[in-house]
Amino acid sequence: MNKYDYLLDIAERNGVMVCEKQFKSDAKGLCKGSKIGISKDLANAEKACVLAEELGHYFTTVGNILDQSIENNRKQEKVARVWGYNHLIRIDDLIQPILDGCSNIFEVAEFLEVTAECLLEIIGAFKEKYGAVYIAGEYKIIFNDYGYCVLN
Structure with missing residues:
Protein backbone atom coordinates (compact mmCIF):
# COMPACT_ATOMS: atom_id res chain seq x y z
CA MET A 1 0.00 0.00 0.00
CA ILE A 89 8.04 8.39 7.88
CA ARG A 90 9.52 6.84 10.99
CA ILE A 91 13.12 7.78 11.74
CA ASP A 92 14.28 4.21 11.07
CA ASP A 93 12.75 4.47 7.57
CA LEU A 94 15.67 6.73 6.64
CA ILE A 95 18.12 3.82 6.66
CA GLN A 96 16.81 1.50 3.92
CA PRO A 97 16.94 4.00 1.02
CA ILE A 98 20.65 4.57 1.66
CA LEU A 99 21.32 0.82 1.93
CA ASP A 100 19.47 0.37 -1.38
CA GLY A 101 21.76 2.89 -3.09
CA CYS A 102 19.84 6.15 -3.00
CA SER A 103 22.47 8.85 -3.22
CA ASN A 104 20.57 12.13 -2.91
CA ILE A 105 17.52 13.62 -1.24
CA PHE A 106 15.41 13.30 -4.40
CA GLU A 107 16.07 9.57 -4.71
CA VAL A 108 15.37 9.05 -1.00
CA ALA A 109 12.12 11.02 -1.28
CA GLU A 110 11.00 8.93 -4.25
CA PHE A 111 11.89 5.73 -2.37
CA LEU A 112 9.85 6.90 0.65
CA GLU A 113 6.94 8.14 -1.55
CA VAL A 114 7.10 11.77 -0.40
CA THR A 115 8.34 14.98 -1.99
CA ALA A 116 11.89 16.18 -1.42
CA GLU A 117 10.54 19.33 0.25
CA CYS A 118 8.42 17.28 2.64
CA LEU A 119 11.32 14.93 3.36
CA LEU A 120 13.60 17.85 4.24
CA GLU A 121 10.93 19.20 6.62
CA ILE A 122 10.63 15.77 8.25
CA ILE A 123 14.41 15.51 8.57
CA GLY A 124 14.42 18.95 10.21
CA ALA A 125 11.78 17.77 12.69
CA PHE A 126 13.82 14.64 13.47
CA LYS A 127 16.93 16.77 14.00
CA GLU A 128 14.98 19.09 16.31
CA LYS A 129 13.63 16.13 18.28
CA TYR A 130 16.68 13.85 18.41
CA GLY A 131 19.64 16.17 17.87
CA ALA A 132 22.34 15.92 15.20
CA VAL A 133 22.89 12.16 15.65
CA TYR A 134 20.44 9.30 16.14
CA ILE A 135 21.52 5.72 16.86
CA ALA A 136 19.26 3.08 15.27
CA GLY A 137 20.61 -0.36 16.16
CA GLU A 138 23.90 -0.79 14.34
CA TYR A 139 23.38 2.39 12.29
CA LYS A 140 24.06 6.02 13.05
CA ILE A 141 21.92 8.63 11.31
CA ILE A 142 23.66 11.98 11.12
CA PHE A 143 21.55 15.02 10.26
CA ASN A 144 23.12 17.97 8.43
CA ASP A 145 22.05 21.10 6.57
CA TYR A 146 21.51 19.17 3.33
CA GLY A 147 19.68 16.13 4.67
CA TYR A 148 21.32 13.22 6.39
CA CYS A 149 23.72 10.33 6.07
CA VAL A 150 23.79 6.83 7.51
CA LEU A 151 26.90 5.21 8.93
CA ASN A 152 27.34 1.60 9.92
Whole structure:
Protein backbone atom coordinates (compact mmCIF):
# COMPACT_ATOMS: atom_id res chain seq x y z
CA MET A 1 0.00 0.00 0.00
CA ASN A 2 1.48 3.37 -0.96
CA LYS A 3 1.62 6.28 1.51
CA TYR A 4 -1.34 8.12 0.04
CA ASP A 5 -3.58 5.03 0.19
CA TYR A 6 -2.37 4.35 3.75
CA LEU A 7 -3.45 7.86 4.79
CA LEU A 8 -6.77 7.53 2.96
CA ASP A 9 -7.33 4.36 5.00
CA ILE A 10 -6.61 6.23 8.25
CA ALA A 11 -9.10 8.90 7.18
CA GLU A 12 -11.80 6.38 6.31
CA ARG A 13 -11.35 4.42 9.57
CA ASN A 14 -11.82 7.69 11.49
CA GLY A 15 -14.87 8.94 9.61
CA VAL A 16 -13.01 11.61 7.64
CA MET A 17 -14.17 12.13 4.06
CA VAL A 18 -11.36 12.96 1.63
CA CYS A 19 -12.27 14.48 -1.71
CA GLU A 20 -9.90 15.30 -4.53
CA LYS A 21 -11.00 18.52 -6.15
CA GLN A 22 -9.95 21.51 -8.21
CA PHE A 23 -9.35 24.49 -5.91
CA LYS A 24 -10.00 28.02 -7.14
CA SER A 25 -6.96 29.19 -5.18
CA ASP A 26 -3.41 27.83 -5.08
CA ALA A 27 -4.32 25.73 -2.03
CA LYS A 28 -3.16 22.12 -2.03
CA GLY A 29 -5.37 20.94 0.81
CA LEU A 30 -7.99 22.10 3.25
CA CYS A 31 -9.55 20.56 6.35
CA LYS A 32 -12.97 21.66 7.51
CA GLY A 33 -14.65 19.57 10.17
CA SER A 34 -14.50 15.94 9.10
CA LYS A 35 -13.94 16.77 5.42
CA ILE A 36 -10.59 17.16 3.71
CA GLY A 37 -10.12 18.47 0.22
CA ILE A 38 -6.94 17.60 -1.69
CA SER A 39 -5.97 19.20 -4.98
CA LYS A 40 -6.47 16.62 -7.70
CA ASP A 41 -3.64 18.18 -9.73
CA LEU A 42 -0.93 16.85 -7.39
CA ALA A 43 1.22 13.76 -7.85
CA ASN A 44 0.62 10.96 -5.32
CA ALA A 45 3.76 11.77 -3.31
CA GLU A 46 2.61 15.36 -2.86
CA LYS A 47 -0.95 14.25 -2.14
CA ALA A 48 0.44 12.05 0.65
CA CYS A 49 2.35 14.96 2.19
CA VAL A 50 -0.65 17.28 1.99
CA LEU A 51 -3.10 14.67 3.31
CA ALA A 52 -0.78 13.84 6.22
CA GLU A 53 -0.76 17.49 7.28
CA GLU A 54 -4.52 17.91 6.80
CA LEU A 55 -5.18 14.79 8.87
CA GLY A 56 -2.84 16.31 11.45
CA HIS A 57 -5.11 19.34 11.52
CA TYR A 58 -8.18 17.13 11.85
CA PHE A 59 -6.73 15.22 14.79
CA THR A 60 -4.89 18.03 16.60
CA THR A 61 -6.07 21.58 15.85
CA VAL A 62 -9.06 23.56 17.07
CA GLY A 63 -10.75 26.33 15.13
CA ASN A 64 -9.49 28.47 12.27
CA ILE A 65 -5.69 28.78 12.44
CA LEU A 66 -5.15 30.40 9.04
CA ASP A 67 -3.77 33.61 10.59
CA GLN A 68 -0.19 32.52 11.27
CA SER A 69 0.70 35.88 12.84
CA ILE A 70 -0.99 34.54 15.99
CA GLU A 71 1.44 32.54 18.13
CA ASN A 72 -1.11 29.91 19.20
CA ASN A 73 -2.03 29.29 15.55
CA ARG A 74 1.65 28.77 14.67
CA LYS A 75 1.96 26.27 17.53
CA GLN A 76 -1.10 24.37 16.34
CA GLU A 77 0.27 24.36 12.78
CA LYS A 78 3.51 22.81 14.00
CA VAL A 79 1.66 20.14 16.01
CA ALA A 80 -0.41 19.24 12.94
CA ARG A 81 2.67 19.00 10.74
CA VAL A 82 4.51 16.82 13.23
CA TRP A 83 1.47 14.53 13.42
CA GLY A 84 1.65 14.24 9.63
CA TYR A 85 5.41 13.66 9.61
CA ASN A 86 5.03 10.86 12.14
CA HIS A 87 2.49 9.12 9.92
CA LEU A 88 4.56 9.46 6.76
CA ILE A 89 8.04 8.39 7.88
CA ARG A 90 9.52 6.84 10.99
CA ILE A 91 13.12 7.78 11.74
CA ASP A 92 14.28 4.21 11.07
CA ASP A 93 12.75 4.47 7.57
CA LEU A 94 15.67 6.73 6.64
CA ILE A 95 18.12 3.82 6.66
CA GLN A 96 16.81 1.50 3.92
CA PRO A 97 16.94 4.00 1.02
CA ILE A 98 20.65 4.57 1.66
CA LEU A 99 21.32 0.82 1.93
CA ASP A 100 19.47 0.37 -1.38
CA GLY A 101 21.76 2.89 -3.09
CA CYS A 102 19.84 6.15 -3.00
CA SER A 103 22.47 8.85 -3.22
CA ASN A 104 20.57 12.13 -2.91
CA ILE A 105 17.52 13.62 -1.24
CA PHE A 106 15.41 13.30 -4.40
CA GLU A 107 16.07 9.57 -4.71
CA VAL A 108 15.37 9.05 -1.00
CA ALA A 109 12.12 11.02 -1.28
CA GLU A 110 11.00 8.93 -4.25
CA PHE A 111 11.89 5.73 -2.37
CA LEU A 112 9.85 6.90 0.65
CA GLU A 113 6.94 8.14 -1.55
CA VAL A 114 7.10 11.77 -0.40
CA THR A 115 8.34 14.98 -1.99
CA ALA A 116 11.89 16.18 -1.42
CA GLU A 117 10.54 19.33 0.25
CA CYS A 118 8.42 17.28 2.64
CA LEU A 119 11.32 14.93 3.36
CA LEU A 120 13.60 17.85 4.24
CA GLU A 121 10.93 19.20 6.62
CA ILE A 122 10.63 15.77 8.25
CA ILE A 123 14.41 15.51 8.57
CA GLY A 124 14.42 18.95 10.21
CA ALA A 125 11.78 17.77 12.69
CA PHE A 126 13.82 14.64 13.47
CA LYS A 127 16.93 16.77 14.00
CA GLU A 128 14.98 19.09 16.31
CA LYS A 129 13.63 16.13 18.28
CA TYR A 130 16.68 13.85 18.41
CA GLY A 131 19.64 16.17 17.87
CA ALA A 132 22.34 15.92 15.20
CA VAL A 133 22.89 12.16 15.65
CA TYR A 134 20.44 9.30 16.14
CA ILE A 135 21.52 5.72 16.86
CA ALA A 136 19.26 3.08 15.27
CA GLY A 137 20.61 -0.36 16.16
CA GLU A 138 23.90 -0.79 14.34
CA TYR A 139 23.38 2.39 12.29
CA LYS A 140 24.06 6.02 13.05
CA ILE A 141 21.92 8.63 11.31
CA ILE A 142 23.66 11.98 11.12
CA PHE A 143 21.55 15.02 10.26
CA ASN A 144 23.12 17.97 8.43
CA ASP A 145 22.05 21.10 6.57
CA TYR A 146 21.51 19.17 3.33
CA GLY A 147 19.68 16.13 4.67
CA TYR A 148 21.32 13.22 6.39
CA CYS A 149 23.72 10.33 6.07
CA VAL A 150 23.79 6.83 7.51
CA LEU A 151 26.90 5.21 8.93
CA ASN A 152 27.34 1.60 9.92
